[in-house]
């Protein structure tokens with residue numbers, strides 16, 4: 001047993017963590033044998049999950065391993081030490097999270113202590129609560145001696161600390177409607193003050209869809225050359241450079257260098273073709289020097305490796321989330337993602353495989369908005385009305401079903417150079433799970449690789 005107290009203090013202080021007990025729990029999970037068929041009895045995972053969350057562990061490595069074990073188990077992957085070590089090695093995390101014989105040691109402890117698992121679960125949960133209470137006490141003591149804090153304020157703090165310290169046992173993992181009322185009303189009250197979702201940078205579009213929300217798959221679709229890549233790069237640019245949020249961008253079609261050229265053009269206002277051809281004049285160089293500042297250290301992380309499977313991208317994103325944080329994932333585009341099974345080759349089957357995986361393994365599992373480009377199957381140019389429709393999507397049913405938002409890019413001057421709407425582009429919001437459908441018009445400045453709000457330009 002370990003304590004975080006000095007020997008002098010040890011006599012009058014109880015230990016507030018037990019690393020061996022934490023290892024027993026990890027080992028018991030690795031050693032858990034799934035029943036052949038449901039028995040109605042709680043499994044080892046159920047018993048642990050009732051009282052333990054990743055944050056319940058004192059040791060952060062134990063928290064991370066617990067999270068990974070639960071995630072792998074949820075996906076039906078093996079989690080005994082050899083399989084888990086293989087997974088961690090693939091992720092480049094073995095040496096950091098489970099050096100030497102750590103996994104087999106835990107496994108042995110888990111097996112040896114299987115009969116007393118409840119004791120260890122209760123002990124680790126109990127110690128976590130004690131730490132919360134101890135930290136709350138320190139916080140309260142500091143607040144009480146801070147000049148200017150009112151009694152009302154201190155009482156409210158004390159109440160919230162007590163609520164935080166209450167045991168959180170998840171006996172029945174279903175919520176009764178009545179229990180949702182207070183938190184939901186609180187949430188609604190504060191919603192307007194919070195950012196609804198991550199803004200795309202297009203004001204009217206954000207108003208319509210409420211920004212990009214965690215867990216959402218947002219699909220931008222259009223005919224070839226309509227401006228899907230420009231839209232994706234534009235949004236990523238806005239999120240990373242203007243909002244300084246962390247973006248992982250997977251370009252399966254365009255090279256990183258070409259994306260950089262597009263971003264540079266959009267940010268500096270220097271013609272894209274001049275950047276592409278290396279024909280910058282003095283004026284252009286001055287603009288670049290003056291305006292390149294915000295691009296430095298912008299948290300936009302690009303990959304142009306192709307082909308990629310969803311699992312590859314999910315692995316890279318998980319690592320980024322753990323090490324740097326992650327706010328948005330961008331994939332350009334869905335039809336170039338490799339299916340999880342090499343035998344799947346026909347397009348509708350590929351999309352039926354890739355689309356739900358992007359939604360489940362990236363958007364849902366990582367709790368981030370995921371922006372994906374998709375191509376059209378039917379070309380609206382063959383129709384009288386060129387306004388795009390959901391049915392134009394290649395492999396439409398899976399994409400339609402999995403996407404929370406579908407934005408169809410449309411430019412009239414793509415079909416008619418003399419159109420009175422030359423230079424305008426429409427984002428047709430054809431599906432929006434939590435908002436209205438509608439059409440948003442932006443200015444198409446393709447020579448600068450960007451779309452911009454009509455209102456201010």
Ligand SMILES: Nc1ncnc2c1ncn2[C@@H]1O[C@H](COP(=O)(O)OP(=O)(O)OP(=O)(O)O)[C@@H](O)[C@H]1O
Nearest residue numbers: 222223224225226227228229230231272273446447
């Ligand atoms: N420097 C430029 N000047 C003017 N137009 C440009 C320039 N660069 C690209 N474009 C135009 O911008 C449009 C949008 O390009 P984008 O790559 O975003 O299309 P896309 O919808 O992603 O196409 P694809 O389906 O081929 O991936 C294309 O029609 C292209 O011709």
